[in-house]
Amino acid sequence: ELKELSQKTGISVASLSELKYAGKMTGVSLGNLAIAIKGMSNFMEIASSGGEETTKTLKKLGLGLADLKGLSPEQTFMKLSGAIASLPDPLKRSALAVDIFGLSGTALLPLLAEGQDGIAKLRKKAQELGITMSSETANAADALGDALDTVKESMGGVFNAIGQSLAPIITELANKITNVISGVKHWADAHPELSKNILLVAGGLGLLSLVLGPIIIFLP
Numbered sequence: 623e624l625k626e627l628s629q630k631t632g633i634s635v636a637s638l639s640e641l642k643y644a645g646k647m648t649g650v651s652l653g654n655l656a657i658a659i660k661g662m663s664n665f666m667e668i669a670s671s672g673g674e675e676t677t678k679t680l681k682k683l684g685l686g687l688a689d690l691k692g693l694s695p696e697q698t699f700m701k702l703s704g705a706i707a708s709l710p711d712p713l714k715r716s717a718l719a720v721d722i723f724g725l726s727g728t729a730l731l732p733l734l735a736e737g738q739d740g741i742a743k744l745r746k747k748a749q750e751l752g753i754t755m756s757s758e759t760a761n762a763a764d765a766l767g768d769a770l771d772t773v774k775e776s777m778g779g780v781f782n783a784i785g786q787s788l789a790p791i792i793t794e795l796a797n798k799i800t801n802v803i804s805g806v807k808h809w810a811d812a813h814p815e816l817s818k819n820i821l822l823v824a825g826g827l828g829l830l831s832l833v834l835g836p837i838i839i840f841l842p
Contacts, residue, residue: 633694639753654730655726661723
């Protein structure tokens with residue numbers, strides 16, 4: 623998951639694993655974080671193209687396009703997060719978070735409230751705890767997942783082959799059983815008293831076996 627998100631956002635697996643921990647500590651899921659980062663990428667693309675609304679949004683944060691020029695996606699995220707966190711008005715924080723990060727902006731607010739320094743501390747904590755995942759580990763995990771999926775699909779092929787071979791036999795058997803059941807039903811309908819007596823005897827024998835069974839087992 624981290625590898626795929628890294629490919630979509632341009633943020634390294636290591637940084638994403640740290641942000642994942644920071645999000646978890648503040649009640650923000652990796653899914654919301656992923657959507658927010660994609661929203662930020664769209665915002666920055668429009669801003670780079672000279673979008674008037676994006677320029678106004680950055681101005682409200684006390685930033686200009688020049689302040690973000692040359693920054694990596696990770697650095698841009700940290701810079702914008704810090705700027706939003708510094709706003710004293712919670713309504714403005716919420717509105718600008720949505721403007722920049724999209725619909726997941728409000729879900730991101732608990733993490734943004736930590737500010738740039740707070741997020742940095744949480745990321746450092748992730749490093750100290752050994753939670754940070756390297757690209758090599760993510761690639762290995764991804765390869766393992768692909769291998770397991772291949773095995774699962776292969777087993778599906780085996781079951782399909784077995785089912786194809788057994789299908790005619792099972793179908794024939796099912797038809798025979800259906801015919802037998804139908805025949806028994808017709809016979810029972812034609813001989814209701816005899817059917818009733820047979821069921822009573824069978825039930826009595828079943829009850830008797832329940833009683834005598836343990837005794838017979840213990841007799842030796």
